[in-house]
Amino acid sequence: MKIVEVLTPPSDHHLALAAQIGCEGIVLRCPEDLADLARDAARARTHGLEVAAVEGFLPMQRLKLRAPGWEEDRERMRALIAAMGRLRIRILCYNFMPTGDWSRTRTELRTRGGARVTGFDLAELPAAPVPPPGEAERLWDNLARFLADMLPCAEEHGVELSMHPDDPPLSPLFGHARIMTDVAAFDRLLALSASPANKICFCQGNFTAMGADIPATVRRFGPRINYVHFRDVEGRVPRFRETFHDQGPTDMFGAIRAYRAAGFTGPIRSDHVPMLDGETGEPGYTMLGRLFAVGYMRGLIQAAARLSGPTPARGT
Numbered sequence: 001m002k003i004v005e006v007l008t009p010p011s012d013h014h015l016a017l018a019a020q021i022g023c024e025g026i027v028l029r030c031p032e033d034l035a036d037l038a039r040d041a042a043r044a045r046t047h048g049l050e051v052a053a054v055e056g057f058l059p060m061q062r063l064k065l066r067a068p069g070w071e072e073d074r075e076r077m078r079a080l081i082a083a084m085g086r087l088r089i090r091i092l093c094y095n096f097m098p099t100g101d102w103s104r105t106r107t108e109l110r111t112r113g114g115a116r117v118t119g120f121d122l123a124e125l126p127a128a129p130v131p132p133p134g135e136a137e138r139l140w141d142n143l144a145r146f147l148a149d150m151l152p153c154a155e156e157h158g159v160e161l162s163m164h165p166d167d168p169p170l171s172p173l174f175g176h177a178r179i180m181t182d183v184a185a186f187d188r189l190l191a192l193s194a195s196p197a198n199k200i201c202f203c204q205g206n207f208t209a210m211g212a213d214i215p216a217t218v219r220r221f222g223p224r225i226n227y228v229h230f231r232d233v234e235g236r237v238p239r240f241r242e243t244f245h246d247q248g249p250t251d252m253f254g255a256i257r258a259y260r261a262a263g264f265t266g267p268i269r270s271d272h273v274p275m276l277d278g279e280t281g282e283p284g285y286t287m288l289g290r291l292f293a294v295g296y297m298r299g300l301i302q303a304a305a306r307l308s309g310p311t312p313a314r315g316t
Contacts, residue, residue, distance in 0.1 A: 055093030085157025
């Protein structure tokens with residue numbers, strides 16, 4: 001496993017901190033101008049860090065809904081994949097939420113020592129319209145078309161697509177159906193294509209919020225997992241909250257051991273970290289909580305290695 005981090009922003013200060021705590025790489029958000037991707041990758045390399053993945057702000061919202069302008073999104077996604085191939089960035093993490101990115105109803109919940117975390121409670125949202133009949137199956141059809149368009153391009157450029165669960169994993173939400181909300185949905189995703197570029201971003205917090213057993217689900221998907229978001233939550237949909245990485249209900253050591261047993265050697269990063277004293281910025285994406293999380297992750301990984309011996313090769 002290679003510990004990586006998303007840095008907001010990917011400044012020289014944050015890059016230096018990531019290098020100092022032993023990260024091997026970073027994750028970049030998709031820029032509007034693809035030239036910025038090359039610039040940020042070059043800056044990361046000056047700190048000894050590679051770019052492991054691109055995720056967030058992807059130009060594909062119209063593609064999900066097959067809405068007017070979807071052809072333009074398709075070409076922009078192909079251009080992004082080609083640029084990633086040239087820069088040797090191997091993972092493109094995407095989602096298929098029809099209403100954008102992850103959602104929370106609270107961002108200032110208090111946890112250990114007064115640190116602030118995000119949370120979700122469906123009861124706090126106003127009533128939304130019922131989704132149009134058949135919308136879920138239309139989303140599955142659109143996903144199948146998306147993969148048919150993108151997987152050959154990804155294979156050509158040495159990039160893997162990594163599906164992130166819906167966050168929260170709940171349907172319907174905001175008047176729309178959502179499809180990546182349970183373990184069975186990921187079985188269906190993998191059945192859509194046997195392409196080696198059709199992979200899973202295993203976001204632990206979302207699988208926990210689904211009610212899944214994390215180590216067992218890691219073993220279930222095994223080599224189809226190419227990227228891990230390491231986090232935890234208390235509760236499950238329709239109501240949950242983020243936790244410190246050492247504070248939640250999940251067997252985090254068991255999860256690390258399951259990744260090792262599956263032969264996973266890819267990038268793993270902390271996610272949705274608590275905001276610590278004195279910090280401001282984007283909830284879940286500030287820096288001090290990442291420093292704590294990386295130390296905790298490194299300890300778990302080292303303990304698992306000492307207990308288990310060398311990481312088994314894929315397929316053994």
